[in-house]
Structure formats: structure tokens, C-alpha cells
Amino acid sequence: MDKKLSIVIITKDTKELLENLLDSIGKDLSLNPFIDKIIIVDNASTDGTDKVIGEKYPPILYVRNEQNRGFAAAVNRGASLAESKYILFLNSDTILVEGEVVKMLDFMEHNTNAAICGPQLVYPDMKSQRSFAAAPSLAGELLPLARFKVLGSRFKVRGSRFKVQNARENDSRFTIHDSRSLSDSPFTIHDSRFTVSQRPPTPVFTDVDSLIGAAILIRRDVLEMLDGFDERYFFFLEETDLCVRARQAGHRIVFLPAVKVIHLQGKTVRKNWIRGRMEYNISLTKFIQKHHTRSYYAMFVAVKLTKALFFVVLFPLPLFGKRMRTKYAYYLTLISWYLHGCPDNAGLRPVKDA
Numbered sequence: 001m002d003k004k005l006s007i008v009i010i011t012k013d014t015k016e017l018l019e020n021l022l023d024s025i026g027k028d029l030s031l032n033p034f035i036d037k038i039i040i041v042d043n044a045s046t047d048g049t050d051k052v053i054g055e056k057y058p059p060i061l062y063v064r065n066e067q068n069r070g071f072a073a074a075v076n077r078g079a080s081l082a083e084s085k086y087i088l089f090l091n092s093d094t095i096l097v098e099g100e101v102v103k104m105l106d107f108m109e110h111n112t113n114a115a116i117c118g119p120q121l122v123y124p125d126m127k128s129q130r131s132f133a134a135a136p137s138l139a140g141e142l143l144p145l146a147r148f149k150v151l152g153s154r155f156k157v158r159g160s161r162f163k164v165q166n167a168r169e170n171d172s173r174f175t176i177h178d179s180r181s182l183s184d185s186p187f188t189i190h191d192s193r194f195t196v197s198q199r200p201p202t203p204v205f206t207d208v209d210s211l212i213g214a215a216i217l218i219r220r221d222v223l224e225m226l227d228g229f230d231e232r233y234f235f236f237l238e239e240t241d242l243c244v245r246a247r248q249a250g251h252r253i254v255f256l257p258a259v260k261v262i263h264l265q266g267k268t269v270r271k272n273w274i275r276g277r278m279e280y281n282i283s284l285t286k287f288i289q290k291h292h293t294r295s296y297y298a299m300f301v302a303v304k305l306t307k308a309l310f311f312v313v314l315f316p317l318p319l320f321g322k323r324m325r326t327k328y329a330y331y332l333t334l335i336s337w338y339l340h341g342c343p344d345n346a347g348l349r350p351v352k353d354a
Contacts, residue, residue: 115251118211213239279347
């Protein structure tokens with residue numbers, strides 16, 4: 001069978017989460033025949049990750065950075081060791097659901113104009129998480145719901161064996177890839193002509209601005225064409241930047257809501273929430289500066305500062321519970337950070353590297 005997939009996992013002091021992920025990969029018998037390499041890039045863990053990998057998972061290619069280089073630099077190092085057609089990037093706090101990643105590979109094989117695809121991220125109880133978003137923008141800061149827009153309104157199912165015709169007209173927009181998935185199809189099949197019911201179909205895939213990077217599948221040749229992830233991002237928005245650049249180059253970014261991957265959301269940054277949020281703002285600033293004009297950036301900062309000041313002034317600290325006091329402290333930190341010129345050392349990166 002064609003070994004068309006490399007899996008790249010980045011870890012930093014997440015030994016137990018990493019073991020759960022690797023065990024889930026090993027149990028996915030449908031995926032294993034396609035895997036060429038599993039590559040783990042360790043950003044200087046001190047929790048014994050290296051020992052566990054050496055003892056329990058010796059076939060895995062393990063690479064250790066002597067210092068925490070951040071997510072973008074680590075995934076680039078892992079990707080440089082991949083030789084397969086596709087690379088699946090996984091956070092260490094994900095768990096594969098058996099049979100799901102194969103659907104992503106199958107989709108990419110039959111949709112050659114898609115460069116990157118991502119699944120529906122779910123909690124362990126299978127409830128959905130946010131899995132895609134619009135690229136950060138001034139409109140998104142003013143109207144938060146704009147962050148979750150979907151590009152276009154057409155939902156399609158594509159493939160090579162079966163064509164589904166709209167009952168009202170001959171419409172080749174809808175196709176089903178394989179007879180094995182007919183029972184899971186959002187369409188109601190009425191007869192041998194494969195007509196569909198008149199109810200609106202559940203989306204099977206759709207184009208989006210950007211995917212949440214906990215689990216994304218990308219064509220290796222596209223990644224190389226884009227020169228990999230931008231290493232100026234230490235943590236957060238590196239996948240968004242990649243998706244934006246891919247779209248600018250004429251490639252499609254696709255969300256697959258029927259494919260599920262478990263994501264233990266936030267466990268890698270929840271230990272220090274304020275510094276994590278500040279790291280996001282550092283990346284956000286770099287993103288806006290990179291993709292927009294100076295005047296646009298100035299307006300963006302003005303909106304962010306106004307929102308932070310509004311929160312601090314409107315809500316007196318003594319009235320808050322613990323959670324709201326943390327949020328209050330975050331906004332004070334954010335205001336101070338902007339006033340001090342947005343330094344890189346306010347977030348998660350090691351002080352000596354900031």
C-alpha cells in the first residue's frame with residue numbers, strides 16, 4: 001500500500017497527552033498502512049518524554065530541540081524530515097478516532113485543488129469545538145461573529161463512483177465518493193436514479209479562511225512552495241498565516257465537518273492563561289502588521305486598546321470573582337503591553353529568546 005502520509009507531532013512537557021495520542025494512532029488499523037513516518041519534535045521537555053518514546057515507541061523518529069523554539073520552527077523541522085505526499089500536523093493534546101483520518105486522505109486524493117484540510121474538532125464526549133475561523137481582521141474585532149465566517153454557501157460531496165442528482169434538475173454539484181459511505185450520507189436516497197430529498201443537505205465540506213491547527217492535513221509540495229510556517233510566530237496563528245498564504249497562491253482550504261478528531265482543548269496553555277493570551281496577542285500583532293497596511297494596523301490597535309480600557313473602567317475589580325479577576329489582570333497586562341511597544345517577552349517564549 002502507498003505510504004503517502006507522515007505525521008508530525010510537536011510536544012512540550014505533555015508526556016501523558018502524547019502517549020494517549022500515539023496509542024490512538026497505533027489503534028487506527030485503517031490508517032497504519034498509509035503511514036510512512038511518525039515524527040515527534042520535542043521543544044526541550046523536562047518531563048521524561050524522551051525516555052518514554054525510547055522505551056515504548058522506538059520506531060518513531062524523535063527529534064529534540066535543546067530549547068523551546070516555538071510551534072512554527074518545530075513543525076518546520078519535523079516537516080523537513082518528511083518524504084511523503086501528505087503531512088498530518090497534530091497537537092499532542094489530540095486523540096485520533098479510528099477511521100477518521102483516512103477520510104481526510106481520501107478527500108485530498110479526490111480533490112486535487114485542495115491544499116489543506118481539517119476535521120471537526122470535538123471534545124471527548126464528541127461535542128463539537130470551533131474548528132475554523134476567519135483570518136483576524138478589524139471587522140473581526142468590531143464584530144466578533146465575523147471571525148467564524150465560512151467562504152461561500154455551496155456545500156459539496158465529491159468522488160468518483162456515484163453521482164447524486166438533485167430531484168428538481170440535473171445538478172452535478174453533488175457526488176458521493178464511495179458506496180461504503182452511502183449510509184453516512186446527508187442525502188436521502190429514493191431510488192436507483194439516486195435522487196435526493198428536497199431538504200437542504202448537511203454540509204460535507206466547505207471552503208474556509210483558516211483552520212484551527214490542532215489537526216491539519218497538507219500537501220507536502222504546497223508546504224514547500226510556501227516555504228513552510230513563518231517562524232516569527234512562536235505560538236498561535238502560524239496555521240492561519242499559512243492558510244492565508246495558501247489561499248493567496250490560489251489553493252483551497254477545506255473544512256470537513258463529517259471527520260472527527262478529539263481535541264483536549266487548551267490543556268497545553270491553560271497552565272498560564274494570561275501569558276498564553278498575551279502570546280496570542282503577540283502573534284496577532286505580527287499577523288496584522290504582515291498582511292495589512294500601517295494605517296490598518298493603527299486602527300486595529302486603537303480598537304483593541306479601547307476594548308481593554310472599556311473593560312477595566314466599566315467593571316470594578318472588587319466586584320469580580322476569581323475568574324473575572326484573572327480576566328481583569330489580563331486586560332491590564334494587555335494595556336501595559338501596548339503602551340510599552342508590544343515586546344515579544346510578554347508571552348510564552350523563554351525570556352532569553354524573547
